[in-house]
Amino acid sequence: MECRRVLRETGEPVRFRVRDVEIGGETPVVIVGPCSIEDRDMIIETAEAIKRIFVDKHGFRNVVIRGGAWKPRTSPYSFQGHGARALEWLREAGDKVGLPVATEVMDPRDVATAAEYVDIIWVGARNMQNTPLLRELAKAGKPVLLKRHFGATINEWLCSAEYLLAGGLEEVALVERGTRGFNEYARFSLDITVVPIIKEISRLPVIVDVSHPAGKRSLVPPLARAALAAGAHGIMMEVHPSPDKALSDSKQQLPFKMLEELVDQLRGAGLI
């Protein structure tokens, strides 16, 4: 493969800090928050619940708050996000609880705005090979999480990350979020072999989004346990104050109570 900067054989594993959070280190990172930032109150309420569950209850601080401002929706008639306005709310929420925040960017013209408000930017599966976006992100210099497209090979994914590294950005992590398969009961297949494979071949941390493959919340806890037990550098998941009323992904977002039980369990098992 000609994309070599991402390979383990060409350098030390990538490890970086975002405020007090470390990605790629010994302690897994948990990136958690609502699918969409639906309004100011809900993101603040969610951030406070996250702080209470992780930091106050368990003293676990390797947490990033996620929230979507520009949403990549299959249908043009679905809720498309509140854009830049939502980022103000997200920033406010993060500052209030003292945790870094992350959002998704789809449009290269939004990179600068996002970089102003958030600590980490992620690239969604559908934009994994949106090279103008990748180039813009490399220039912006903010840490990037790059999700794997649900139809992409490992090499295609690594080569997309290479666009970032070749553009001068080192603070990059890979996020597996499920691929197309033959499983009619899950939204996507979650190929767990990817975790040890990326750790063997790549310098980049590998994180697993356990909400998108699940498609329904009851699957999220076992997927979270599996991802961490496989050795992932972190997990990403969706939580919402009232999932059934969510404007997107209502079936897979966890309510706070379920998040709390999961965190208790993960801590109990020494997985985070």
Added chain:
Amino acid sequence: MECRRVLRETGEPVRFRVRDVEIGGETPVVIVGPCSIEDRDMIIETAEAIKRIFVDKHGFRNVVIRGGAWKPRTSPYSFQGHGARALEWLREAGDKVGLPVATEVMDPRDVATAAEYVDIIWVGARNMQNTPLLRELAKAGKPVLLKRHFGATINEWLCSAEYLLAGGLEEVALVERGTRGFNEYARFSLDITVVPIIKEISRLPVIVDVSHPAGKRSLVPPLARAALAAGAHGIMMEVHPSPDKALSDSKQQLPFKMLEELVDQLRGAGLI
């Protein structure tokens, strides 16, 4: 499915003209040209060969010249295209032979420039769900060919087209270009059921890119025959003056002689 403007049940089949070329009508369209516009001479030479083979020899004028200016490459180290400069050459080549021209756009910021130079814009597989790009294209008003992502379902593809229709653009055609499969001898699997399926369920014309699934030129002629025999509204394929020296897709581009034999054959079989 909530994406309904693309459905056959909501309106008449879409049929549109681009200069003298009709897309979605009785006569299939052939969209042909080099993968990348490598320099001014090669695109003019190619346009002239296309005119000679289709128009002069067979009186077949339903032809569009394609050429890539901004290339969506898996690796950042591959040739990325000459950008806007290449579009000038493409325009000149098209005008010289009296045929419309088409190019791919990946970046929403390039849509206006492309719309100035070309008659048709296509969206590559990797950007099928790049919604900022789709919205910009709907505004630009140029006819759009929307390729199916190699990991996308039919409904996801139709919903991406819906972004264009919902944005006010009616001149849209769908391009199947192969999907991931289990076939280790082709670059992609070409699911030919898609042709009659789209014709049954959608108002939009369906065109088959026969070069990208092939990955090698010997497969292109049988795939072209199959696509047209299945009832496709057209085919898209790559041709190059010296394929072995091409800067991209060198194995699948046809030399002029092979194109000529294929066109003779397609005309002989009444397929175009």
Added chain:
Amino acid sequence: MECRRVLRETGEPVRFRVRDVEIGGETPVVIVGPCSIEDRDMIIETAEAIKRIFVDKHGFRNVVIRGGAWKPRTSPYSFQGHGARALEWLREAGDKVGLPVATEVMDPRDVATAAEYVDIIWVGARNMQNTPLLRELAKAGKPVLLKRHFGATINEWLCSAEYLLAGGLEEVALVERGTRGFNEYARFSLDITVVPIIKEISRLPVIVDVSHPAGKRSLVPPLARAALAAGAHGIMMEVHPSPDKALSDSKQQLPFKMLEELVDQLRGAGLI
């Protein structure tokens, strides 16, 4: 690949006769009949319709009558076929109209019985790697059609054929019948690249089952045209006197009238 007897580079293309029918020659073969042999009358009625449409109307004799006696059903509660008794009816029907007959065998213990009654035996997709069955078939010496499993690679398919060739059987043809994909409107994806690929790499004829990928009868005619235009050595399809009352595959079997129109069309286009 270590399975080399199937490769084009190791010998001449395989071509064989079954009564007056040739498989692998210039004229494509059409293998047609009901999914299941439901009773004596229906298979005789179907054979007579086939003879009228192909032989009497068009003078086209390269036809084999197919009919299932042992059915590989996903569910144990679906109709499983009439077994050996159905083969008597099939033989009678074939003899009545002077055409060879074919059936599927799943159980190695049924091979001898099948070989007694029919001219050709096919191995269904689900048994492509049922090696005890393949070995038994190689010993029986009857011509075999080997369907590709819907999850198999090309090399796995070729290696299954190699079991037959290595066992001493030369009269083998490959049948593509669709593979798993991302197309929610077809039963299986029909990767048409397989036709020219097999012709390039293998000595064995390649036939396309156009009914199983379709899953619905309206798709069968375009798939038949595509398969033959791509260069297949034949097609396989299902026909039934009253498809809506069929005990299996009721949505994809063609009624006689539709078969007749399709045959008229294929003859008109010079495809058979």
Added chain:
Amino acid sequence: MECRRVLRETGEPVRFRVRDVEIGGETPVVIVGPCSIEDRDMIIETAEAIKRIFVDKHGFRNVVIRGGAWKPRTSPYSFQGHGARALEWLREAGDKVGLPVATEVMDPRDVATAAEYVDIIWVGARNMQNTPLLRELAKAGKPVLLKRHFGATINEWLCSAEYLLAGGLEEVALVERGTRGFNEYARFSLDITVVPIIKEISRLPVIVDVSHPAGKRSLVPPLARAALAAGAHGIMMEVHPSPDKALSDSKQQLPFKMLEELVDQLRGAGLI
């Protein structure tokens, strides 16, 4: 779905004992042994190592010794197993260490022989829909492990299990062993969502074969941890005295030392 006996909603979870081993209970089962039983000494040596590592060192007795006698090989030129003779050796090895033994059967004519020698029979992925074999196994009455075909949906898999239940056999467990995907670094994709899904919808225990998706031994330990953390009722894996000299699957079988380290780790994490 019409296959209902396998569903959770139609009865209590299936849980059964095989000698002192319980499958489907609280304690996960570990099914471990060589891919193929290559000779008498190697299976006895392996059984003794297994006993030492699991029973003697950790007091963990929920272990079954696996070994292949009839091998489903892609190529006819690969080692096909020693057949019935190998089962004698396997039985002797199991008796020597006091653990139950399991083997794979492909041919319905071998079921009776296998049932005489082993405690558990498994159906390999390639024979998941070999219905004559399933019917014969239901009659034999031995506990069966049914592997999922690498191209099968969940419902197809459950319906194959239904053949066993409908035939009167209740002692059935499902084994996930990886499916086709887009991952060029693993032999198969291991969709871990399958574990919680089967536990939600089915009465049958779900076990994960962690060797076959891996294809290389370094991936086996993380896959084993992930499968158990996801809640699987057990794992299945391959071990060999000298993997590099193995007649099959040489890259993925674990040497004893690696097995011992893995078992230490799984016990340490409370996963078995």
